[in-house]
Amino acid sequence: MPLETKIYQKDNRLKLNRVLKACVKDFFGSHFLAKQLATRDIRAQYRQSYLGIIWAFITPVFSALVWIMLSVTGTVKLSDTGIPYPVYVFSGTLIWSILKEAINLPTSNTNAARSILTKINFPKEALILSGMYKLFFNSAIKILLLVLIVILFGLGFSWSLLLFPLVIVCAVLFGVTIGLFITPFGLIYTDVGKIITFGLGLVMYITPVVYAIPQEGVMRTIMEINPFTPMIIVARNVIVGSNPEFLSYFLSIIGISFPLFFIGLLFYRISIPIIVERLSA
């Protein structure tokens, strides 16, 4: 059997499509490593905690509760959302928290693996995949909670609910794709991560997370352009079984995200040596 040959030199004189092929191969080939890393992190996380999975959804639940309070007490006047407000706000904050985690996932997972990254050569794509496994695990808990709330408010079960996991997978793909392009810069400058956290906090207000899109005005235009809007809206429509709005926008974003995801992965792959060089201690 001929031995596999590795060549390291300054520029990647290899053809781009070959690197991409290797990248995709490593992404799907590192399933075991990714699963192992994900179970390691999840186990360790729960073994050292009594409240366990509660931490997965405590932030979105509480921010939803705050908005419910504001709305019920009449502190803020919100326009009609079409569905019971608690369902609206819970679904909004839970989906938003998944999206936020997805964007931060490549950076945080790579950062956590810094010590092995600088010493051992392993498929870096596994870090992204393991992060996605972890995210799906946490999201599954959130989805169950959400289904419970939907039934509790008597919205009943609709068949479209079965599509919900698929929508979440799409939303995660979208989020991770954004994250992949940010990560190399985020690993070099900590400012980048801070800007993202700060920025996402603001973007939430131009996304229909806790209130509906207004009927008219500048805000309506902004919210309609915002690519996060279709993610939240479509996911919510699927849960309550109403007619999906923004469907074509949603589908085109996912359609673009899919190839971009692999380009992002490629960018991530070729960036890691530069990052390791700058950070290795």
Added chain:
Amino acid sequence: MENKEVLIKVEGLSKKFCKDLKTSLWYGVKDLVANIKGNKNDRLLRNKEFWALQDINFEVRRGECLGLIGHNGAGKSTLLKILNGLINPDAGKVTIKGKVGALIELGAGFNPILSGRENIYNNGAVLGFSKEEIDKKVEEIIDFAEIREFIDMPVQNYSSGMKVRLGFAVAAQMEPDVLIIDEVLAVGDVSFKVKCFNALEKLLERCAVIIVSHSMPQIARICTDLILLGGGSIVIHEKGGLSLAIENYYKLVGNINSAELGNGTLNVSNILINNQSDEIIDVLYKEPLQLKIKLNFKTIIERLTIKVTFFDVEQKPVAQLSSFNDKMIIEPLGNEIWITSVVNDLFLNVGRYTLHIVIRELIEGNKESDILCLLRSARSINVIGNNYYSHAPCLMAGEWNQEI
């Protein structure tokens, strides 16, 4: 040996680093962007950069073991990182054939909260094993590490020795074609060290190995070739021999500062080795070594003994010259005397040795009493003139013959 395949080939390899963090990070961002476009230009030094490695060339065949030695910052670890594919070179080319295994960090991927057994899977996965492979080897790993009793205990409660045992046990299961080792051999207690060495020697036979170490006995034991790095370039590259590079390594590594202690009754005012007074003196293997020590007395001492201990580079005592053992009791004849001692055949092998001198008073019943004077690292000798290098510091001359 010659016809075995070349597994590692390094041609004109160079790597630059930046001295300043802020600038380094900014260059990082620039490189990220340039990388996308496919940076084909020659890389020149930018402001605040320096060559950490420059124009390195060598090749290693299967069954060969190349040792990398040099002072701290000579570029050894950088070279290993490039060979391991962690960072990319700035010029030149590395070609590696076959599966690469790295013994650089033991126990990578361990999570302290999880049990030893779970961490075998974590570590194994990071090292590139499949689940089936680990399933098959897990018992062997536990036995090798000799920690069956504690295997289901969280790793955070392990002693550091147990952790490296487990880490090494997992790593030892690799079946690489190319093995990269960075000073991880000194793990655990003596019995485990022996075990590690045996496991390694088994690997060495079928691998091309590159090892970084500061321990010359270790290097001498396993290496076939040796590269002495200095300031990022190859100073000496020896194929099939080690003594020249090791000799030069000892000359390169810094000298140890001497220190004098004592109760003030006497001091050593001069030391001559083979009539030379330099700090470091080259002496020839198997030739006589003459030591002359000048003593100045402040108070009268009736009888004394002198001991000279030879320490190797790892600060281990390897030989001693003792007037007491040679049945010589010194009864000073004046306030200023020269003590001479001659060793007829110097049996220390090539390398650097430091001399520590202790002078003690002899009291009744020929018992050694107070230390009058203690000189640490008084002088150093460089033993040269022997081509045979062994990891043992002393070479005895034997008379050999055979009978039927």
